[in-house]
Amino acid sequence: MATGPIGSVILGLYEQGMTASPAQRAALLAQAGGEKANATLGDADRAAWRILTRYFGPAQDAVLTCPSCGAEVEFTLPANFSPPEAETEADLTIQYKGAAITLRLPRLSDLQNGPFDPRKLAPDAHWTDPDFRKAAEAALMAADPALKCDLALSCAACDTDQTQVLDVTGFVWARIEQAARALVRDVAKLARFYGWSEAEITAMTPVRRAIYLREMDE
Known part of the structure; x- marks a missing residue:
């Protein structure tokens, strides 16, 4: 189970998974979310989603590409979305x-x-x-319905209704990578300006870091 200040947790996950394969990242997220290393794929996705909602909140913005016209379809997954629970894990x-x-x-x-x-x-x-x-x-x-998470979407560009499959662990990893890269930039700025260490900066809440970053620009 991933514990500790959110900044250090996100950087730690990114450090461990940045050169890993998608399968290795899925295992990393499963363990961070409280599952065993050889979890079922459905349990791995549910564990990854727990990591996502724990550190980034329940509602998630996302972008997928429309297969009909190639336009980007922007949408928000509702706060109650999660990979469905398994009916059974027996053979x-x-x-x-x-x-x-x-x-x-x-x-x-x-x-x-x-x-x-x-x-x-x-x-x-x-x-x-x-x-x-x-x-x-x-x-x-x-x-286990979580083996395939379908999303019903509509493309505003070509007015096409479509069903796309959500790669849950891929989606979660992309969010972690985005957050980790942004955090590294914040650490570099704050360390240069205030002389603080990475540990001190990542121990701050995102709101606290934002306060100091805003102060730098005034």
Whole structure:
């Protein structure tokens, strides 16, 4: 669980994840949000969202690209938005062509060594059969809807209604990176002007840092 002054926490997360892969960043955020290192992907997304709302508030501004016209679609995720809770984290059993096939929910470890391979969820299943794959994906989504977070949006530029998938951990990481880079700039300014250390500056609340930054410009 990430604890401590918000500035030092954000910089610490950014330092650990700035050269990491997306899968490694997902694991970092999961652990910072209180989950185990090999959490399910749904639990990892929920943990990352807890980090986001804890340090940046419940409502989040976002921008996605319209696939129809290429325009940027700006929107605000409501304060009550979060990746849905799982219905179960137990193994699933689906019936397919008279056989009972057991699936497990995907985990962070499934992403660590290259592209996701669904055979890890059920090694002997019929993944090359499109009908089975569709049935398996539906069962997994029913068990944990957070595996795919769809957003219903409308593009003002081309008046197109659309559904886009939110990459939760990618979104959270982008917000952390943005905040960390801005904080580094603030630290550099305040350290030069007042002679304070990084620890002293990052221990301040964002409001307190803003007060001193404003004073510098007057």
